Amino acid sequence: MKKASDPDGYSVSELLGLGSHSARKSYYPELSARMADVETERNRYKWLFENALHGIFQASLTGGLRAANPALASMLGDGSVDATLARCTTLAALFVNPEDAVEMQRRVVAEGRVAGYTTRLQGRDGRQVPVAMTLVQKPSDDDEPLVEAFVADITERERARERLLQLNARLEGRVQERTLALERVNAELRQEIRERRRIEEELRQARDAAEQANRSKDRYLAAASHDLLQPMNAARLLVTSLLERPLADEPRDLAERLQLSLESAEELLTDLLDIARLDHDRIQPQLENFSLRELTDCLEAEFSSLAQGKGLRFRQRVVDARVVSDFRLLGRVLRNFLSNACRYTSRGGVLLGSRRRGDTLWLEVWDSGPGIPADQRQSIFREFHQLDAPRARDRRGVGLGLAIVERVVTKLGHPVEVRSRPGHGSCFAVGVPLGESCPSPGVAPPAALPGHSLVDRRVLVIDNEPSILASMQALLEGWGMRCLLALDAEEAREATTMPPDILLVDLHLDAGVTGDALVTQLRDYWERPALPAVILTAERGEAWRQRLDEAHLPVLNKPLKPGKLRALLDALLSHDPLA
Known part of the structure; x- marks a missing residue:
């Protein structure tokens, strides 16, 4: 440590921990050799002290700095060690925050040693140097409490930390920006989802409305087709009956044209109904x-x-x-x-x-x-x-x-x-x-036998449309059959006391009565379980077709094709065991 009596500015005895009364000169060879070793060690420590990369200083806990090395002076921006010692006449003058000096003194006295204490030292011209210090309490010959400190400049570490903090701050800022952007996107997505759900709900409602409209259309089409086919059926039967009679050339030509027009109208209506049923999967094979x-x-x-x-x-x-x-x-x-x-x-x-x-x-x-x-x-x-x-x-x-x-x-x-x-x-x-x-x-139905005649065969026709009954009577009697007519079950039983040869029954009668049920009633009434019967209907629903198939009742759709009706009558009556 620098003293006025030391020409070199350092006290070797202080650095080596020797007392002030150590012998400087010995008249004994051993003492001379020992003093030479001490001087060598003194020079080595002096060299280390002066050339250390980190700052080193010794200070009194009640006073200022007593010694310092060039690294500390350079760290604080002082031109020399003397400038540092002259500036730091008190320990508190060394610290930017005087409270750090007090805290350091308290901890050194209490613990004897403080490692890695970080603070800021006051440099020249207001410079503030961030440092990490290790402090060791050292006993003194004059009972003055001393502390030796090893100081590391952590300016670069602090700068790196500040840069890291700045990067973190920028990163947090970017994260916040991205978060806000994501929140905006999420809000837009939520809005889009709500809009899509609204559109889906509207589409669902539109689909339900369309399906309801289709169901209504199908019901209307079925009802309208039934109402259209009934008079068309009567007209077809009347025209066929007319054509089977002897007519002059001009009336026959008119009747044939009328028949062609009715066939075209029937074909168009039937095809439209079938197309609609096929497109709506109403027909299953x-x-x-x-x-x-x-x-x-x-x-x-x-x-x-x-x-x-x-x-x-x-x-x-x-x-x-x-x-x-x-x-x-x-x-x-x-x-x-x-x-x-x-x-x-x-x-x-x-x-x-x-x-x-x-x-x-x-x-x-x-x-x-x-x-x-x-x-x-x-x-x-x-x-x-x-x-x-x-x-x-x-x-x-x-x-x-x-x-x-x-x-x-x-x-x-x-x-x-x-x-x-x-x-x-x-x-x-x-x-x-x-x-x-x-x-x-x-x-x-079974195939017709060639040459079989319908003449004098008794047929009972049951339909709730009088025009249909009149048309069927004209057609069937033109084939030589004896035709009985009825509007319902009661009239059917009253029409004849003995069972007919065959029944022609409309599917949908008044009061909810169906043709298949009426056929069963009449077979039971006349005790003829095998009485031939044909169901006539404008109904083309799959459920009805399957129901009539299971009942083994042949079906002819309205408008009736007279040729098909005659072939079916021939086939059924030719296989009738009572024929």
Whole structure:
């Protein structure tokens, strides 16, 4: 430590902890050697003290700095150690905050040693130096409490900490900005979700309203179709009855034109109803294993007279096989094929044939009509599409038959093929899976026996529409049948004391009575459980069809096709055991 009596400015005895009365000179060799060692150690510690990287100072707890090294002076910005000692005449003058000096003194006295004490030292010209100090209390010869301190400049560490704090602050600011942005986005998303839910609710309400409107439309369409088909049915029956009587050329021509108009109106209405039911999945296939001959014989009886009326030759060449399909829907497909073939063929003939390919039986309808160009064989399955009919007077039908075919075969899973040569004719074919050879009960009526007569057979017709009864009477009596009429069950029992040969009963009668229930009542009343009966209806619902199929009651849809009715009557009466 620097003293006035020390020419070099440091007291070796103070640094080494030797007393002031240590011997400077010895007359003994051992003492001389010991003093040389001490001097070497003194020089080494002096060199370390002066060249240490960290600051070192010694101070009195009651006074100021007593010694300091150049590193401390440089740290505080003083030009020399003397400047540092002169400036720090008190210990408190060394600290920026005098309370730190008091705290340091208290802790050193209490603990004897303080490690890593951080504070700020007061430098030259107001400089403040952040430091970390380790302080050790040192006893003094004059009983003055001393402390030795080792000082590390932590300016860079503090700057790094401040930079870290600034970075953290900026990061927090960015986090807050991002958080606010996310909150805005979340708010927008919540608003979008609320808007989407509102739109979905509106769409749901619109869908419910549309479904309700569709249900109302379907109910209206069903009611309207029933009301339309009833008078149309009566008109068709009356016209057919009229045409079967001898007429002059002009009245017959008018009657035939009227029949064609009624057929067109009936076809349009029936096709529209079927399209609506197919598009709304109201028709579900009921696949079964049945004899194909049951279907094709009915088709032959129905279309042979139609073809003959146009001067065409009708032939059936279908093998006697069993297939797996829906009897009624497959019949609709073939009827549409045959109807188109008869409608568009002006000379030649129509053939209903079959061809086997593996496990599939292809039912083919051939005609000798005008044929179909190759580029239009797909478009013919679109609704209301007709070939070469730009003008209304050239159109035949309404162009819904093949659109219905496409929907039906899609539900059945049956493939369809179209082959045609323009100017030579066309072939429409549907592929049906072959069934097992074992017999199974079918829902179609048995085929008619050729040449069987309806003359003098007694038929009871029950319908709540007087116009229908009058029309049916005119038609059936024209075939030579004896016709009995009734509006309800009571009149049916009063119409005859003995059972008729066959019943023709409307499905929906007054007071909620249904035709199938009335057939059961009358069979019980006359004790004829096998009395033949046919249900006549404009109802095309799937539930009713299945119900009547389970009751084994054949059904004819209104408007009635007289040819189909006659074929069915022939078939049922020819198999009646009491016939």
